[in-house]
Amino acid sequence: MYRSIADDQGRKAERDPRAATGRGLRLRMLGVIVGIAAAFAVVSARLVVLAVRDSGDLVIAKADPVATSFARPDMVDRNGRLVATDVALRSLYADPSVVLSRDELVEKVSSVIPDIDGGGLRRALAEPDRRFVWVKRGLTPSVAQRVHDLGVPGLDFKKELRRAYPLGLLAGHVVGGVNADNRGTAGLERFIDRAVGVEGVHGATYTSSAPVTLALDIGVEHTVEDELALAMRSYGAKAAAGIVMDIDSGEVLAAASLPGADPGSPADDSDQERLDRVAGGTYELGSVMKLVTLGMVLEGGTRALDSIVDVREPLMAGSRRIEDEHAAGRPLTVAEVFTHSSNVGAAMLALEAGPERQKAFLESVGLWSPIATEQGPVKAPSVPDRLGRAEEITLAYGHGIAVAPLQFAAAAASLLNGGTRVTPTYLKQAPGTARAGPRVVSEETSRALAQLMRLNVETGTGKRADVPGYEVGGKTGTAEIAIDGRYAEKSVISSFVAAFPMSAPRYLVMVSLFEPKGTAETRGEVLASTNAAPTAGRVIARIAPQLGVMPKASAVAGLE
Amino acid sequence: MRLDVVAALFMTIASAFVLYGLSYDTRLVEERVHAREELAARLRSDIAVLKAERAHLARPxxxxxxxxxxxxxxxxxxxxxxxTAPAGIITGSNPSQ
Structure with a gap:
């Protein structure tokens, strides 16, 4: 059949030369098509062989993951000063298929990097199908050079982004930390992951995201930490906490808890010594709570500052006898209940208000329910299940309710800023931003509380917190610590909550010293008036100029 | 061979040369861009380190x-x-002079 057609075409070609050329072209095309088909057939056959062959011979190498680390935005303080940034560092890895001797590798690398897990590294290198094993991530350039100089086969470097904290331990609890992949694990670093966003990157590719601007002022933060450290040494305190807050916006300018935490090596959560005492612990804060009690009383309108409270007789709260440590021996005015820090007076005023109003007021200033900041949830307050007479009495002077210092500072700011509730924030707010929450007290009550605070520093228990020119106002609180269900007299938390300048309060300062000892300077006392108050005063004297608060020329005798 | 076939052949060869030239130039430009990108990445890394160093040196x-x-x-x-103080005290000048 074909032959006959070919013969036929041959005959035609003899007759027509064009037909002969067309036949040759078709033959060449046929050849090309056959060639391509053959190539595809070979590829297909190879694929079939690979598919049906025993998979035991196939090796899937465990290569490095696609995104080895995360690029994070910088963290800067409210004045643009760097708090945390990414830097590219070399990370060391090994390719087991190239390693000649695992023991030699581990031994030599350990001589330069002593803290590597030799046993774990040996096991990882022994895995037959492994092509990538991290040895140590985030090496400094000098260590990387020393490892390179070892000349061990199978070792190589990969550049990765690592988080750097140039300020060291400063604001460590607030800043938080990251893990080996540069992901936030605590504090504001975790907030950045959650709310701002980080970019998974392969290698050392910096993010183009704008920096996260914190409310913190690192100058103020340093001052607070410096003074708290001095106070811990001077008064033998086990720990200390300090807060500086913008009274209107709730911006936290400083939040210090000593002993501090290193963001570069985040502390174990179970490390109680390095607990964040600003937001991570709740404490009975003692008489600083009288600020809240007086706010409730004045806002209720049933009492004026000059009305009389007879505090001569002690009160009974269940089986407990409540009396004033330094009793005046005479009836006190409402203002004197505050400046003399009378437990009996505060308790009587709370009893007059009644449990419903007391609970409602504590709720309105934000001391009854949990709160949260960008750093995470603040430790929930411990409040009584029901408000009986004993609870009403003890709550009035700051026992029976345990709150985190940050939560109390926010409540105090709400009472002193004109009377609107503020929520603490670690992020800088636009200038003039009024983050006014619901009204908690009238402006008149707020002014009266500010006057009381100032009066307490001028004539009451807060005298040692005074700083000439800055109109400091404040309230002391010395709370005995409950140990095994009993209050220990000499084991106390002494606190001072202050604000300045009291003619128009702008900043709130809170200082708490945990278990201070009596010293010669304090004449053996552990009262807040002798340790926390002067500490707060020293803090204010140093931070006020940094914050641009001009001192009132109250006692200018000439220029220095 | 017909003229149009010769012209097409010439055009093909010429195009091949032009394409090769373009490809070469493109690779050259790509290489330059890559070098610039590497330089930019290195500078960005240096800036990050310098910023961190500056912040460390200027820590409070x-x-x-x-x-x-x-x-x-x-x-x-x-x-x-x-x-209310005399101007001389504020400015530091001596009014008697």
């Missing part, structure tokens, strides 16, 4: 020590002059 703890060594300290109300 260090600046405070240096400032105190220079005799500086926080301002107090005694460093302010009242507006």
């Amino acid at each position: 703890e260090r600046i405070e020590t240096l400032a105190r060594a220079q005799g500086m300290r926080p301002a107090t109300d005694r460093q302010l002059a009242q507006d």
